Amino acid sequence: MKLWKMNGAGNAFAIFDARSTAFTPTVEQIRKIAADLKADQVIAMERDATKDVFMRIWNSDGSEVSACGNATRCVGLLMLDETGKDRVTIQTEADMLRASRAEGGLITVDMGSPQMGWEDIPLSEKMDVRGVDLKIGPIDAPILSRPAVVSMGNPHAVFFVKDVDAYDIPAIGPLVEWHPLFPEGTNVGFAQVIDRETIRLRVWERAAGLTKACGTGACAALVCAARAGLTGRKARMILDGGDLFIDWRETDDHVYMTGPVELEFEAEI
Numbered sequence: 001m002k003l004w005k006m007n008g009a010g011n012a013f014a015i016f017d018a019r020s021t022a023f024t025p026t027v028e029q030i031r032k033i034a035a036d037l038k039a040d041q042v043i044a045m046e047r048d049a050t051k052d053v054f055m056r057i058w059n060s061d062g063s064e065v066s067a068c069g070n071a072t073r074c075v076g077l078l079m080l081d082e083t084g085k086d087r088v089t090i091q092t093e094a095d096m097l098r099a100s101r102a103e104g105g106l107i108t109v110d111m112g113s114p115q116m117g118w119e120d121i122p123l124s125e126k127m128d129v130r131g132v133d134l135k136i137g138p139i140d141a142p143i144l145s146r147p148a149v150v151s152m153g154n155p156h157a158v159f160f161v162k163d164v165d166a167y168d169i170p171a172i173g174p175l176v177e178w179h180p181l182f183p184e185g186t187n188v189g190f191a192q193v194i195d196r197e198t199i200r201l202r203v204w205e206r207a208a209g210l211t212k213a214c215g216t217g218a219c220a221a222l223v224c225a226a227r228a229g230l231t232g233r234k235a236r237m238i239l240d241g242g243d244l245f246i247d248w249r250e251t252d253d254h255v256y257m258t259g260p261v262e263l264e265f266e267a268e269i
């Protein structure tokens, strides 16, 4: 079986080619692979009846999830190289996604439409998704409150802050990640709007922790910012591991994510 170690803007993946050999790891095996290879997620490329490939995703804690934007760009590059096509289709548990090449060796993925309903996120009760009733810290002087929420095939809560570097994300992230308002947990973004076309973002990922970049997190932060009128529908997202360019197009309501992909090594195992 072929294994690729890749990253998208520093978000690290161990990608297994499970198209001709079955790959059915236990939770413990996923945890060990992620720890040994320093991967935020473990990915299996499987055969799909109608799409170029099916992408299965596990977080580093061993839980299976339905979306991972940066891994979709990595798998997209592998499939573009392998097939020679201009555009490839990637099926995930969440959606059918399309990947293509962009200028400067970057890869673009059409991430589909954001889901805005409170049941879609999901939340445990009906709330205004533009700012949910959640406070972190002392009741009379919360450190953070009212994150915006959205689903990009996975749940995201986004706090808009003045200075992302002023927050102890490893301490705050887990308090939001498993807050009872999120029955399936949530990814937690800390977004600082620099100007209408630029956002500095750090993401505490559900079941993976603080990563150098989160693709769906970047899409979620841009959607929440644009929905609140803080930015336009296109922005450069500055993450710890590099930049992602997000474009939430009015024409089809889809979110397009463009960014770098790096192959660290490949091996036959």
Ligand SMILES: N[C@@H](CCC[C@H](N)C(=O)O)C(=O)O
Binding pocket: 011, 040, 041, 059, 065, 066, 067, 068, 069, 070, 071, 154, 155, 187, 205, 206, 207, 208, 211, 213, 214, 215, 216, 217
């Ligand atoms: N790294 C990702 C997101 C991976 C899944 C996430 N931690 C979750 O549990 O939903 C990305 O690039 O989107």
